[in-house]
Amino acid sequence: MLINDCKISQTSFFQEREEVLKTWSTGKDVNIDEAIEYHKNLPEGKIFSKVMKRADDNSQTLIQPRAGVALLGEHIQLLQYLQQEADLLPTTIDAYTRQNQYIEAEKGIEKSKAAGRSLLNGFPAVNYGVLPCRNVIESVSKPVQVRHGTPDARLLAEITLASGFTSFEGGGISYNIPYAKKVPLEKSINDWNYVYRLAGFYSENGAIINIEPFGPLTGTLVPPFISNTIAIIEGLLALKQGVKSITLGYGQLGNLIQDVAAIISLKELANEIFKENGLFDYELTTVFHQWMGGFPDDESRAFAVISWGAATAALSKATKVIVKTPHEAMGIPTKEANLQGLKATKQMVNMLSDQVMYQSDLLIHEIGMIKKEVRYLLNRVTEIGDGNLKDGVIRAFEAGILDVPFAPSIYNKGKLIPVRDNDGAVRILDPGFVPMEPEVLSYHKEKIEQRARIEKRTPNYQMLVDDIYAISKGRLVGRPRK
Numbered sequence: 001m002l003i004n005d006c007k008i009s010q011t012s013f014f015q016e017r018e019e020v021l022k023t024w025s026t027g028k029d030v031n032i033d034e035a036i037e038y039h040k041n042l043p044e045g046k047i048f049s050k051v052m053k054r055a056d057d058n059s060q061t062l063i064q065p066r067a068g069v070a071l072l073g074e075h076i077q078l079l080q081y082l083q084q085e086a087d088l089l090p091t092t093i094d095a096y097t098r099q100n101q102y103i104e105a106e107k108g109i110e111k112s113k114a115a116g117r118s119l120l121n122g123f124p125a126v127n128y129g130v131l132p133c134r135n136v137i138e139s140v141s142k143p144v145q146v147r148h149g150t151p152d153a154r155l156l157a158e159i160t161l162a163s164g165f166t167s168f169e170g171g172g173i174s175y176n177i178p179y180a181k182k183v184p185l186e187k188s189i190n191d192w193n194y195v196y197r198l199a200g201f202y203s204e205n206g207a208i209i210n211i212e213p214f215g216p217l218t219g220t221l222v223p224p225f226i227s228n229t230i231a232i233i234e235g236l237l238a239l240k241q242g243v244k245s246i247t248l249g250y251g252q253l254g255n256l257i258q259d260v261a262a263i264i265s266l267k268e269l270a271n272e273i274f275k276e277n278g279l280f281d282y283e284l285t286t287v288f289h290q291w292m293g294g295f296p297d298d299e300s301r302a303f304a305v306i307s308w309g310a311a312t313a314a315l316s317k318a319t320k321v322i323v324k325t326p327h328e329a330m331g332i333p334t335k336e337a338n339l340q341g342l343k344a345t346k347q348m349v350n351m352l353s354d355q356v357m358y359q360s361d362l363l364i365h366e367i368g369m370i371k372k373e374v375r376y377l378l379n380r381v382t383e384i385g386d387g388n389l390k391d392g393v394i395r396a397f398e399a400g401i402l403d404v405p406f407a408p409s410i411y412n413k414g415k416l417i418p419v420r421d422n423d424g425a426v427r428i429l430d431p432g433f434v435p436m437e438p439e440v441l442s443y444h445k446e447k448i449e450q451r452a453r454i455e456k457r458t459p460n461y462q463m464l465v466d467d468i469y470a471i472s473k474g475r476l477v478g479r480p481r482k
Helices: 010-020 025-029 032-040 048-057 072-082 102-115 130-138 154-163 185-204 224-240 256-276 299-316 335-352 361-384 389-399 438-455 461-473
Strands: 062-064 089-092 144-147 167-169 210-212 245-251 283-289 320-322 417-420 426-430
Touching (some): 010 154, 025 130, 025 154, 032 154, 048 062, 048 283, 072 335, 154 167, 224 389, 245 256, 256 361, 283 299, 299 335, 417 461, 426 438, 438 461
Parallel strands (some): 062 320, 167 210, 245 283
């Protein structure tokens, strides 16, 4: 597949910047030249891309939590508390900021101050502005990434990158289709191309910004070939805008062979496709997200889920793992629970750091299958876009060629139905309008039929419902009740 998407011109980019920075009062404090110099003077240990590349070169898996609260001082204290175990730090952004509702975020800050505790589910970086956000960077010793869920993250990127954050998560598909209901893809892709171009501008001027598309999507039984295809598309869009450090991600499904194959195939195929498109000046790393679905409410059982994700990340040699907490079933975790998840993950990752996954025939087959599925789907996307990737994505979602299970977006067909096979790997019960080669679809059907025979029921939607709740009830495969 060859794509012809063009880099945004510098003239167009700076014209758009003028309008973006007027969106909220803190935009006036952004000085991109000063910010680039600030980045250049950061110690290597606080630069995300450098820490990730070093880990990748050494086949090391780093660990990173999610964390963010409304009040600046509390947020700094939270990160300082977590960095005793974390290799990389987050700043998770609040829901109002994700929807560009800065007035509501400002009210949330004031209410939090009055209450003496955070009343927002994250850190409102845009409202604080450059210098207060820079206090976050200067108060910790590890690299800090912005994690959010924002379809239009242009001002958020401007504020946080100028503040010294060296990694920014998201993409025009992955932070729209799973997160928003009515945001057109054309708008979110254009807005995210701006973010990529901004990161590219920093990178081209000596301040490398790491970009990480959100791999898990809805986090609910998303087949590897769907999530890997979208990850590679967003990687291509980012690299076309000058990004030089890209981290592609994947959300745990639970079957060890399939999950390891997904990470291996993602990295190998992305490198192949990037180079086929003439893209060579980049560093590619991977991120494995621990289970994103329902968790057991019992802490001991939750630790088992966390540890299984940690083991899978280590055996796949993912560059980093995003860590869950034993309070996932209860809501926003305490800082103590967050630290417990980090400790459990670090113990498991360290124990497996010198072990490798045996290259069995089953693993090799699964890697090959995922690669074949992704290439076939990517080719359909570029064909429908006449070689333009952005157009291809928009038309592919309109036609159901790209389809993310359980996404809220009205621009997503939602016709693809996944279920687990008898070994817990996610297969396709009904592809909807997603194109799959006949022999590949037959393989999926056969694996599902094997499970159906053992369970003495016909393959149907109830299988999917059972699978969604299975892990929270102590199993991987949603077996029928006896």
